[in-house]
Amino acid sequence: MNKFKISSLVLALGIAAAAPTIASAQSHGKVLVVLSSAHTLDLRDGKTYKTGYYLNELAIPLKQIVDAGYTPVFANPKGDTPSMDENSNNKMFFGNDDAKREDALKFVGGFAGIKHPMKLSTVAAKGTQSYVGLFMPGGHAPMQDLLKDKNLGKILVSFHDTGRPTGIICHGPIALLSTMKNPTAFDKALIADDGASIDKLKQGWPYAGYKVTVFSSAEEKQLEGEGKPLGGQVQFYTDEALQKAGADVQIAEPWKSNVVVDRELVTGQQPFSDHALGEALVAKLNAQTSK
Template identity: 30%
Template sequence: MARILFVMTGADHWTLTDGTRHPTGFWAEEAVVPLTALRAAGHAVSVATPGGVVPPVDPASLAPGAAGGPEEAGRLRHTVETAPEFRRPVAIARVRVEDYDAVYVPGGHSPMEDLAADADAGALLTRALDSGMPVAVVCHGPAALLAAVRADGTNAFAGHRVAAFTNEEERQAGSAAKAPWLLQDRLAEAGLRVETGEPWAPHVVTDRTVLTGQNPASSAPLAAALAERLA
């Protein structure tokens, strides 16, 4: 049995260019699907957030149209509301990386609000990378990698090939014009090598110990890749 730490957002909004707060949170599919798959593989999951707050779910991710129908939306909602992992998070600042075997970061727009600038999250991810453990990140979750800055100012993940929510997907979702910054651009500026797949199609990139997925549809194959790495 491996111990996996989910590093999750604590923000319930995303501040847009005009200063308005767009309600959001973590994207349900990107947390629930990997949680279910990793549990089924016999692994233990814990959750850490900034300050140890309960991670808020993006209500849009629980709508039937986004979740793949009413039945799947209900299943996602049930897990979000009842899973003890989501209800009892610890503070990222209190986490000992050596207590875990892998780190996973789900997306949703909220990581762009808090994890992208969270020094504790950045330090944790840097230690995880340096220890050689798998680091798996999906969709907007790679925003957390932006905080992984070393003492010399370089990004710990610079040079790694990664997948992340693309500029084109942000445009098609209607968010690009309102976004203070675009994830694909910011990752490239930090020295990461973003490899894009077809919009909304599953796309997973593995580079050494870093496993990344492009969008919600990539959650299941990314979870499978992580479980295989831990087997």
């Protein structure tokens, strides 16, 4: 083999190694990765917070999903490129290893689908029967749009009704409220702290009684206020919101890994639950696809 052919082969192998493995003939199936289209979160007193997905909450479980042989398909409400919360681009979420943070950025950036995701309306219209599971990262962004997206509600109900694995982390579980009959009204009732409306609107919620975890009010309060990451106060706390909706919310000590599994649903409390959430979701996916 001449030098030109050897160099070409080495270059090709290098490119193949660098590219994320998103599909192969041996794929165990497609996993729907749901992201937010929100770039800011409305806070109290007219303030806003620049947000998006949390890097490690997306990258770590996604890498586990891909390594297990599943093909991710990205979707969000608008079909636009989702933003990353810049506060998540920090080595503290990667064991203080800056190289791992850099690897996560490259890994996520290597997926063409994340730049051009499907619209949730398209997924809902086509049906979800071709997906073996669903994964949703956190960041504050789901509090802005996903919790009241009716197309997402239809998608989640389809996974719920068929018992297919559904993994969601940090603020992401608030999106379970999208399965309410009137999620927009429920969101408004939460913001207004209107207990009577909440009790009326929550009737028939598919996840009532489910054990879940989510970013805790204790953790959120550490981020709120002037000079803190949020710079203001959220309109409601996600753990209290899910509890009011009828979930059995199980919160652990702040900033400690916590994953709760109940039937098809796998939830993680906050960024430091990323590895455990991914492991639990992949275990569910493997059990599902081996039937």
